[in-house]
Amino acid sequence: MSEPAPASQPRATSSGPGRVLIAVYAIFALSATARAAVQIATKFSEAPLAYLLSAVAGVVYILATIGLAGHGPGRRRLAWAAVGFELIGVLVIGTVTVLDAADFPDDTVWSVYGRGYGFVPLVLPLFGLWWLRRTRAR
Incomplete structure (x- = not known):
């Protein structure tokens, strides 16, 4: 009798193109966090919702x-x-900022679908979800 084939292990998300994906996420983590920290520390009262x-x-x-x-x-x-x-x-957030910009006197990372960041915030999660699905166990 033959043994059933073991379920394959998921491929590491940090392999191949995943390395670029992680680098982009790390850059966005640093830039979004630093930007928010400066905005909250210096001008929070101007647009608290956007900065939060x-x-x-x-x-x-x-x-x-x-x-x-x-x-x-x-x-x-x-x-x-x-x-x-x-x-x-x-x-x-992208939809709300398009429909009612008055509630957001200053941009967030996700305002107008990430327009201020070249729309990368809109594309990045799509690529991330695709990569997670592609590297899953079969």
Whole structure:
């Protein structure tokens, strides 16, 4: 009798193009977090909602970076959750800022679908989710 074939292990998300993805997430984690920190520290009263949303985006990018760079099912779940939340955030905040710009006197990372960042915040989670799916166990 032959043994059933073992289920394949997921491919590391930090391999191949995943390295570039992690680097981009790390850059966004640093830039969004630093921008939000400066805005909150220096002019929070001008646009508190926008600055807090930028801080949330920074935390999401940090979590996505940790999840994508790590190994194991826990890190993979973290990456799925962070990147999925990021996509929802970009779509919701992007739509709200297009429909009612008056509530956002200053841009967030996700305003108008990431227009201030060359729309990378809109494309990044799509690529991230694709990569997580591509590297999953078969």
